[in-house]
Amino acid sequence: MSEIPENAPEHCPGPDSSGAGQASACAGCPNQNLCSSGAAAAPDADAAAILERLSSIKHKLVVLSGKGGVGKSTVTAMLARALASEPHIQVGILDVDICGPSQPRVLGVAEESVHAAGTGWSPIYIEDNLAVMSIGFLLESLEDAVMWRGPSKNGLIKRFLKDVEWGKLDYLILDTPPGTSDEHLTVAHYLLQASSVAAIVVTTPQEVSLLDVRKEITFCEKVKLPIIGIVENMTSFVCPKCKHESIVFPSSTGGAASLSLECGIPVLARLPIDPLIARACDEGSDYLSTADQQSPAVLAYKQLAEKIREYFSASQGAAS
Structure with missing residues (x-):
């Protein structure tokens, strides 16, 4: 692995990264041309x-958001549970938000730890057909701060993609951090070499969120x-009593x-605010199975899951 030059910027993705010379941190770096040309990069032995x-x-479904605080991790977990509500559908969640992992808490498995087997890391199972992997399982405490440069984060994502023993999955949903940085470049670089890959973008109605979604x-x-x-x-709040x-x-x-x-991109869902969702995420419980099945939020998530299934089914049919 190539060494990071001493004059590299603070958030240098590293000369071996898929984003070498292309990340936002590379702007103005004296090594940018060298890295982007590939002269500094070694062959990727893990590809x-x-x-x-x-x-x-x-x-493979990548969940993106331009801004933090829009509920991307909640949407990821709820969508995964909605897809996994069909017992024959196998679903995995890969939490690649290295500095702010939320999935262990949201899914109620924050106290679990990862088992390393001869074939790789075993993910944590929430249900027989729903598993998750996150850096949160590798920390001594969820309060530990992950203070890593780009190459370290990219290296862990590569390990997640290479070493997690999912078995056969119908869907792998990736919960990414906000923005368009190292983690996103690494994920896109490897996933796009495989088949059946797409993304959804999560936003809230305010223009300050939409500005970042455009990016x-x-x-x-x-x-x-x-x-x-x-x-x-968070499109609106529907009163559970009067339905206003x-x-x-x-x-x-x-x-x-x-x-x-x-x-020219369709709106897949307009998800309402439901305080019970926030409580379920704090407690790690399954909102979709315990809430009123006719509530606006439950119906919206089920419809979103159905649209995701339809998209991949259609794209798979077109590819064949």
């Missing part, structure tokens, strides 16, 4: 092993990562609907 591991996973869409276009659609979270709908976060520019027209 074949990662591709072999991904070959047992039918569909996320641009990122996907540049790396050629297909976008299934936009998920607008209140707009908690009003949009000044039309929200996801306006962005959809602007970018």
